[in-house]
Amino acid sequence: MNATIRQLQDSYLTYLGQNPFIGSPKNLYDPMNYILSLGGKRIRPLLVLIGNQAAKGDANDALPISHLVEVFHNFSLVHDDIMDRADIRRGQPTVHVKWDMPTAILSGDNLLVKTFQIWSQYKGPHQNEILNDYIRVATEVCEGQQKDMDFSNPNAIVTESAYLDMIKQKTAVLLGAALKMGFLSAGANPQHADTFYDFALQMGMSFQMMDDYLDSFGDESKTGKKQGGDILEGKNTWLKIKSLELDPEKTKVLFDTNGDNRIQPVVNFWKELGLDKGIQELAQRYYQKSLIDLNQLEQWGYDTKLLNDLSEWLLGREK
């Protein structure tokens, strides 16, 4: 990881440490601080800070916005973990497991309220544009999550484009908005903002496809994760959707096999169908689109070095 990216990460972590949520009752505020303490790569606040830096903004304006985005992301984690019945997050019990489900609902709600309080205290440039972007994206994330749940219904017929649209709403638009909001916090020309947005969105899509590739075809010794988690869960991923499109019968037969036994046969079948290459090509296409945006931003005179570094780090293209 690039030294400056590490510095920006640290500056957010310092800000986070200085701004714990304070209030009572304890059972409402402890889970809010707990989920924010669990760590992770802090990609979203990083994108905000990088967007601000690329346009030579004041980092003091970007820090509250980076916090807003990270708090929103954590709100969505708390509620998604209830819906997905996930017990563990980053090696620790999820909020509804450590406390209980009502507490997880409410502390998530209060995190969402707090994002708007953070915005209301933001005094930097482009306040209204930032709020409007945030509200639009917050709704899109809800829509994406609902589509994800709709698609997990065993009777759902999911097309490739509906799936990619769901992934875009559920994860990529928030990355786009984070970079754009950071850029806006620098007070720069708002006409360039959507190119920042699109860069991070395409990068996010590429990241997600690479993540799905690695889940099924990755080397456990490198990814650190058990191969085939998505296959085991029977998750509707791009790979499964394509497989159902190309050979519905065989796909169904293979997925009817229970548990661990299905992983290797599905992986082999998908390689026969060329889906391992297909998903890498898709990831590559999104990456190419992000490069077109990056090129445009460079032509406009923005400092794109950190954007480049972040992309290389996230997409595993670091030299």
Next chain:
Amino acid sequence: MNATIRQLQDSYLTYLGQNPFIGSPKNLYDPMNYILSLGGKRIRPLLVLIGNQAAKGDANDALPISHLVEVFHNFSLVHDDIMDRADIRRGQPTVHVKWDMPTAILSGDNLLVKTFQIWSQYKGPHQNEILNDYIRVATEVCEGQQKDMDFSNPNAIVTESAYLDMIKQKTAVLLGAALKMGFLSAGANPQHADTFYDFALQMGMSFQMMDDYLDSFGDESKTGKKQGGDILEGKNTWLKIKSLELDPEKTKVLFDTNGDNRIQPVVNFWKELGLDKGIQELAQRYYQKSLIDLNQLEQWGYDTKLLNDLSEWLLGREK
């Protein structure tokens, strides 16, 4: 009910009908429109409109704020019904029963996001003051609900003041804020706003105490509700807290009796302890405080007729 109050209610219902939530997927947006269609007295939007009228404001400024408050209230109903495992609301299935729990969490979340979108489109007076009040109260409602859940733990020791504070946060502050936000939307002197807030807060506390009185001591033929619902549930109400304070042993013995059998003995015991009078006196004290506010508002020259009418209607003092 007073004719003008009916007219204001109708004007909100017209506005609500003209502003359905539109979007996809259906499973996210249908529950949002469903919960808002279930009816009720619409007290909160009414308070906003009355606050605006009392200061001779433009009703077009108050309508979006009345909608914001009603949407927030409905967000809290959807999530509270999950937490309280309530199956029925206003005679209809609750959202998590009609759809499912994840859908109820998400459509509630999206309702909460929408309240801020409504605010962002509000162009009337005192935008920032209204937002700040709303955010403060939204957090207080979360805090109140968490306290309510903490208090429902069988081992919880709940004092009278902690209980009244919980009720205040969970229900009365939103009534206060509704009236205050409506008043602010009229563009009047913000120094008078807190007296509007306090009036509706005290009225709300009085209403809640009368509601608790009627639940245990009311005449079924008049209330339309089965007597003793709170006793059956074993709910920590002011009555039960006082009863535990005055005679912990006998209270526990009576509440150890199961189901319907406990209702009449508890009611009789509470009458012996004078709690039926005690809670009426408490309701009366809150009512008296609201009258002091009303008197002050009248002295400042506001039109308090509708506030008076609303209070009489809600507190059952209509002539």
